[in-house]
Amino acid sequence: MAQARAATIEDVAREAGVSRAAVSKVIRNAYGVSPAMRERVNAAIEVLDYRPRIAARTMRGSSFTLGIELPHIGNPFFAKIIAGATAALQGTDYQLIIAPADTDGEEGVRAIGALADRQVDGIVAISPLVSPEWLERLATRVPVVMLGRHDHAHSYDTVTGDDVEGTRLVMEHLFELGHRRIVHLTRSEEVTRASSGNPHAIRLARYRAHMQEAGFARHIRVVRTGMTEESARLDTLALLDQELPTAIFVGNDELALGTLRAVAEHGLSPAEVSVVGYDDIDIASHPAISLTSVNQAGEAMGERAIRLLLERIQGRTEPTNFSVEPSLKVRGSTRPAPTEPTP
């Protein structure tokens, strides 16, 4: 099983009887190679089954690799983003790699750093908790596009949903159905406090504002939970054990699935407690789930993020902020508010 060393550019050059530089030009489709030389080199590449080492290329320039950092791979919304990103990369020389982080904070920074250490040619990240300063510094070294951050940065781009509009759609829908006692289930304070104005922070702030403006300030109630469906289930269960709201506006669909679970376990129906999510993940439209949710075109976001990255690699330097239009998908999980028992 004596494994022959994999062929290098040197081997190809020798086999073809040309210089390394010539081979390099051929594999990069560079100028200044005669058809004859191209042919000989390609033949040698074929014979030796040669593949350029990316690491060696990276040392001299680009790695032909784009990295995307994802907190919590389990969220189906992120899968949409990846699908869009992959599509945008079709036909280019770039390979997409995903660095999973499994949490918003420290881990996200670690994963982004790992991508940077690998000298990817560009980074897409979903990391609401990283400081803008840290990102600005990073972005001076490598093109960066942040997803879901509403900050206007100097040196990186952003792709966001319009969370102000999305929340408006949700709240007006619930108000029209007659709901007043609307609870907002969202992530930890650490998340919603983040200076960057991340999606959860904005949804929370707008929830408060709408409740206030509608004259339901006394019904404002914010409940905190973690990042997973299971934590949402548990916190919803606890919530329902106390006073019963007529509707729950949940920070995203993944959490909303946990809320729906809890509502069912509690023996309640959508007629008694309405639930609204955010993201419109695929399962939300399943007839058995039928979750009202805000669609924000994850594929488009992923695709746009990649395009912005490629533009920056091409040399653009002015920061760009792209926002996708949200739309409300009304489904069975929201019903008219039950009429209040007359006191």
Place this chain on the structure above:
Amino acid sequence: MAQARAATIEDVAREAGVSRAAVSKVIRNAYGVSPAMRERVNAAIEVLDYRPRIAARTMRGSSFTLGIELPHIGNPFFAKIIAGATAALQGTDYQLIIAPADTDGEEGVRAIGALADRQVDGIVAISPLVSPEWLERLATRVPVVMLGRHDHAHSYDTVTGDDVEGTRLVMEHLFELGHRRIVHLTRSEEVTRASSGNPHAIRLARYRAHMQEAGFARHIRVVRTGMTEESARLDTLALLDQELPTAIFVGNDELALGTLRAVAEHGLSPAEVSVVGYDDIDIASHPAISLTSVNQAGEAMGERAIRLLLERIQGRTEPTNFSVEPSLKVRGSTRPAPTEPTP
């Protein structure tokens, strides 16, 4: 915005007044460095905000990167595998990167190749259609663990579920409920024909065998579909428009969700058509979905795959095949077969 060049090991050495080799030793925690030297070097690293370039390290040895290739990122079962893999990597120096492929065939090979070109220290892949020969060749260059392949290879390891047992659990469950007209909805012939004995091929073969042995050979009916929930929905719809089975055994949960959708759209209830999936993705246990499914411990598979990879990196060469025990999760989507109308 004149961006200073990022610090190299050379800069650190100069700052600390030592040699590059000394710095190298410190950052690798190698033997033979005095506490004093370690301290000075670490101080310099801090000051310069130095981070070693992985590409340069890669050229001399390892990349401290493990790659996992995934067809179709949207499948929640893969998310479990990633979770297990990430967990197994905690506390090690390795970074996990995911190469998304979005299809089983060509694209999978491309993605695995991209990981190899990046000289990852090990590769985990889910790629039922690649030829064993190709994998054997790959595996002589880099440690490889294949998920879901039942072939016994010389130079790579495998981690599988016991699909024979899993299918037995499904079929016996359905038989006990009185089902005879059981349709099997599975992937394309290309997939189930694959020489490697991939999960779908085995489930199909065992479905046939069980039907035969139970004396229901005349009820054997295999319907083909694609890789996505949507294609399963469409093909189930077509299926239901023809003769009505009492049960549908679907190749995996993601497809089964499409089948459930189609059944609902067709106005049928679980009492009329039972549905069984495979993988036991999280949503399967949701009360509104309640999909009977075979659990095969995705986290354990991901974790084990990484462990096997790390063992190989440590030097193991004997091939290892690891199999996880499946268990049937019986839920509301399977009910006793409706009694046949007396002719």
Place this chain on the structure above:
DNA sequence: TTGAAAGCGCTAACAA
């Protein structure tokens, strides 16, 4: 159009 040669940042002998 082609080739020679320098160098990217690191690790690993080997010497001191």
Place this chain on the structure above:
DNA sequence: TTGTTAGCGCTTTCAA
């Protein structure tokens, strides 16, 4: 314990 040095496999001037 510390430093010197020779590469790893590419790309990229710069000459020829």
